[in-house]
Amino acid sequence: NAGVMQNPRHLVRRRGQEARLRCSPMKGHSHVYWYRQLPEEGLKFMVYLQKENIIDESGMPKERFSAEFPKEGPSILRIQQVVRGDSAAYFCASSRQGGVDLTSTDTQYFGPGTRLTVL
């Protein structure tokens, strides 16, 4: 059973460009979480999605960031007009079960992350 896949593993963008990060959850998982790790910081929650629905985006910046998890295909985290402060490692996790909110003890399985560098 393949784990959570993320691509690309490394992404370099110039200021003002768009970054698209992809996450394929584990087989049988329909709940996806995105986290960001800034330098010298811990993992910070950004958004929780189920298929075709955003359940909680309380950790996502209001501007330039968006996320989707379509019925078919991977979850996408999109960052428009990137700035240097967006440079970070972005991790995706998936779980088999979830809930109507973030209340769940189901284990989240993490991908290897995408390291975004903005020049």
Next chain:
Amino acid sequence: ILNVEQSPQSLHVQEGDSTNFTCSFPSSNFYALHWYRWETAKSPEALFVMTLNGDEKKKGRISATLNTKEGYSYLYIKGSQPEDSATYLCAFNQAGTALIFGKGTTLSVSS
């Protein structure tokens, strides 16, 4: 602001030593405490999910305890091996909130 603290930040032990580290979290509205093991260049790997006060979980040489009333969890490694070298993360959540991660304890085991 909810905060999770892990100590020590880093730790270096010799092969065969037993060690432990601490995760401190808010004691109010506790829902669950997660431990992860994160090796360099790999994905964080789930170790335990703990929900009950007084709970103790074990996986091989690694075990964890939970005290929700005072807001802490200990992770123990018995007879450390070089392959135990990793960063150990704890994450806490209250009902309806996202996992809040600590910055981790980085363990280095020399042979």
